[in-house]
Amino acid sequence: MRIAELSxxxxxxxxxxxxxxxxxxLAPGRATAPNQADxxxxxxxxxxxxxxxxxxGRLPISSVRAVIAxxxxxxxxxxxxxxxxxxxxxxxxxxxxxxxxxxxxxxxxNHYIERLGWTGSATSPARHTLAHALVSLRRLGRDxxxxxxxxxxxxxxxLAAREIASLPANGDRDRTVEEAVVGTVVFEAxxxxxxxxxxxxxxxxRFG
Amino acid sequence: MRIAELSxxxxxxxxxxxxxxxxxxLAPGRATAPNQADxxxxxxxxxxxxxxxxxxGRLPISSVRAVIAxxxxxxxxxxxxxxxxxxxxxxxxxxxxxxxxxxxxxxxxNHYIERLGWTGSATSPARHTLAHALVSLRRLGRDxxxxxxxxxxxxxxxLAAREIASLPANGDRDRTVEEAVVGTVVFEAxxxxxxxxxxxxxxxxRFG
Numbered sequence: 001m002r003i004a005e006l007s008x009x010x011x012x013x014x015x016x017x018x019x020x021x022x023x024x025x026l027a028p029g030r031a032t033a034p035n036q037a038d039x040x041x042x043x044x045x046x047x048x049x050x051x052x053x054x055x056x057g058r059l060p061i062s063s064v065r066a067v068i069a070x071x072x073x074x075x076x077x078x079x080x081x082x083x084x085x086x087x088x089x090x091x092x093x094x095x096x097x098x099x100x101x102x103x104x105x106x107x108x109x110n111h112y113i114e115r116l117g118w119t120g121s122a123t124s125p126a127r128h129t130l131a132h133a134l135v136s137l138r139r140l141g142r143d144x145x146x147x148x149x150x151x152x153x154x155x156x157x158x159l160a161a162r163e164i165a166s167l168p169a170n171g172d173r174d175r176t177v178e179e180a181v182v183g184t185v186v187f188e189a190x191x192x193x194x195x196x197x198x199x200x201x202x203x204x205x206r207f208g
Numbered sequence: 209m210r211i212a213e214l215s216x217x218x219x220x221x222x223x224x225x226x227x228x229x230x231x232x233x234l235a236p237g238r239a240t241a242p243n244q245a246d247x248x249x250x251x252x253x254x255x256x257x258x259x260x261x262x263x264x265g266r267l268p269i270s271s272v273r274a275v276i277a278x279x280x281x282x283x284x285x286x287x288x289x290x291x292x293x294x295x296x297x298x299x300x301x302x303x304x305x306x307x308x309x310x311x312x313x314x315x316x317x318n319h320y321i322e323r324l325g326w327t328g329s330a331t332s333p334a335r336h337t338l339a340h341a342l343v344s345l346r347r348l349g350r351d352x353x354x355x356x357x358x359x360x361x362x363x364x365x366x367l368a369a370r371e372i373a374s375l376p377a378n379g380d381r382d383r384t385v386e387e388a389v390v391g392t393v394v395f396e397a398x399x400x401x402x403x404x405x406x407x408x409x410x411x412x413x414r415f416g
Contacts, residue, residue, distance in 0.1 A: 011307065045348070045349070048344075048347045048348055049348060051344075051347075052344040052347075052348060055340065055344070056337075056340055056341055056344050077415065077416075079411050079412055079414075079415040079416040083408065083411075099219065113405060117409075118405055118406060118408070118409035119408075119409055119412050119413075120408040120409050120411060120412025120413075120416055121404070121405045121408035121409065121412075124404065124405060124408060126400075126401035126402075126404040126405050126408075127401070127405070129264075129397055129398075129400070129401040130397075130398055130401045130402065130405075132263065132264055132397070133264055133394045133395070133397050133398045133401070136256075136259075136260040136263070136264050136390075136394055137390070137394055139256045139259075139260070140253070140256055140257060140260060140386075140390055141253070149395075149398050149402060151367065151370060152367070152395060152398050152399045152402050153402050153406075155363045155366065155367055155399070156399060156402035156403040156405070156406045157402075157406045158363065159359065159360070159363060159403055159406070160403055160406030160407040160409065160410050161406070161410055162359060163407060163410075164407060164410035164411055164413075164414055165410070165414075167414075178348075180411075182344075182345070182348055184404065184407065186341045186344055186345055187341070187357075187360060188400055188403065189337055189338075189340070189341050190337075190338055190341040190357050190360050191360045191363070191364060191399070191400075191403070192334075192337070192396055192399075192400065193334035193335070193337040193338045193341070194334075194338065194357060194360050194361050194364035194365075195364040195367055195368055195396065195399070196329070196332065196334040196392070197321060197326055197329045197332060197334050197335070197338075197364070198326060198361075198364045198365045198367070198368030198369070199368040199371060199372060199392065200291065200326070200327075200328040200329035200332060200334075201325075201326035201327055201328050201329065201368065202368050202369055202371075202372035202373070203287050203291075203328060203372055203388075204287055204327050204328025204329075205327075205328075205372075206287075206372055206373075206375075207285065207287040208285075208287040208327075208328055
């Protein structure tokens, strides 16, 4: 198909598609004339993936590029690809300026993750996110340790076990990787939205 | 305390504090001289709250302002305050351009929420987030209805029930409101981070 058709089918504006092409997020089409290229269903699918990462996952373009590169890197094991994808997902903030409270919280979080027996994420930015959350609670006056997260850790553990188990065992690597990345991004947005809707429900019952 | 001390204790740079003062996110200090003001522990606490919403919750300043205004609006019921806070939290994206698929997905999501028996969120942006997630899955090739969210809805329901029940019953309104808002923002970041860490763990076991 021509680029205009790709734009129509994907709902992505033409200038955005051209931007993705320049940024290498989308492979060039097959040249059919000096100024014309042909795009396939694979292009449409990749465009939809990029759009999902940007719109649902709210990833900045630099992170989308890292995730796409990891998906396309055939030499990377599935676990390592998921690691790259995870680390690129927001919130992936750089460590804050030197902050003793945050460093202490990070040490607490690292011990906590160790006690949970969770491996495979030694350098994950998610640990910093958790430390940041813990420091914020303490600064707002709660005298708490990382066990304040116990309830959430339990639910997260149950969800993750089901999610990873549901990935196809001997499927096509590319499809499995994409499914895992999409699952993390899309169901994270869904889980967050559902928690708020459920909170609104229980708040209406109790306080409405 | 003087503003420099407020900056030191909070870790928020002086220009940022001045910006928050101009934006009305922080009440002015008590004037002690033409060019000097005195700040209290309440200022430090409010500053920490603003910082948490910005750094952990990643809220834009306009949303922080809406949340702070709702917290300060004494006439608002607790449930309505939580509603304002929820709706201001990201992802609160405006509805996309006219999109038939998205509208169909939103209708599906609304039926789904109704079937779950969840009330109190008819206009919540979280419904759009959910519709957006559903549309993305469909466009990426999954032939699914909103029951694809069942597992997440179940966990969200259990979490929300515990969270709302744990708010103090007859406490100080301001403290309860703040606790609810902080709980939503901070534990959302924590839940997201924990899910990724748990996924990394299960991915390491299965694929590592």
